[in-house]
Amino acid sequence: MKIIVKELPQTEVAFIRRTGSYFEPQDHWGKLISWASVNGLFPPEQSFIGISLDNPDLVESKNCRHDACVTIPESFDKERHQEIKFKNLDGGGYALYPFYDTPDNLNNAYKYMYEEWLPNSDYVPDYDRYNLEFNLNNPADDAEGKCKVDLYVPVRERISK
Numbered sequence: 456m457k458i459i460v461k462e463l464p465q466t467e468v469a470f471i472r473r474t475g476s477y478f479e480p481q482d483h484w485g486k487l488i489s490w491a492s493v494n495g496l497f498p499p500e501q502s503f504i505g506i507s508l509d510n511p512d513l514v515e516s517k518n519c520r521h522d523a524c525v526t527i528p529e530s531f532d533k534e535r536h537q538e539i540k541f542k543n544l545d546g547g548g549y550a551l552y553p554f555y556d557t558p559d560n561l562n563n564a565y566k567y568m569y570e571e572w573l574p575n576s577d578y579v580p581d582y583d584r585y586n587l588e589f590n591l592n593n594p595a596d597d598a599e600g601k602c603k604v605d606l607y608v609p610v611r612e613r614i615s616k
Contacts, residue, residue, distance in 0.1 A: 456573055458550050460610060463587075468504060468524035469539045470497070475611040476516040477507060478559065487523040494498075494531075501526045503532060504544070505588035505604075511562070545584045549607035550576070558594055558602045568608045576615050584609035 473483040484489070484505075491497060496552050508520040510542070524544075527533075554564045565586070573580055587604040597603075 456552070456567070458552055460548055460550050460578065461471060463546050463549050463607065466495050466544045467524050467541065469524045469536070470524040470540055470545060471539065473521050474518065477511055477519055477521060481521065481523070483521070483610065484523045487525060491525045496525050502591065503590040505590060506585045507588070533572050538587040547581070547584060548610050549587070550578060550610050552608065554604045554606050556601055559589070561602070561604065562592070564606050568606070573610070578610035581609040581611045
């Protein structure tokens with residue numbers, strides 16, 4: 456697996472948060488996509504990004520939080536959309552893992568990054584920023600039900616001792 460480190464800019468997103476198991480249906484995505492479509496926010500100009508806010512190995516499944524996000528242009532009038540939340544995603548260095556498999560295997564990509572790649576790289580995880588899952592397709596439209604996700608893991612250069 457070829458992992459590259461890229462600089463991402465700070466990005467503003469609209470989002471809907473869901474609390475519950477990451478492995479249950481994610482209805483907040485449908486709500487966000489409908490809202491985004493009505494407001495002209497769709498690829499390739501905008502990106503859909505998932506953010507898993509909790510580690511399911513450390514947080515009880517029913518308490519895991521996930522944000523379904525869509526990027527918004529600078530000129531977007533947020534004041535007209537009280538039904539949705541907005542936030543900035545931090546820019547900086549991110550290690551990119553291009554993932555293409557069934558959604559239930561995405562956790563394996565995280566395990567690879569944190570348990571194998573990072574310990575053997577020149578980088579350490581930056582726990583002050585979130586992992587970003589750039590969704591590049593709809594698994595329901597894929598012949599094999601697979602999702603294509605660019606997983607960005609926030610990193611900092613390892614300081615030698």
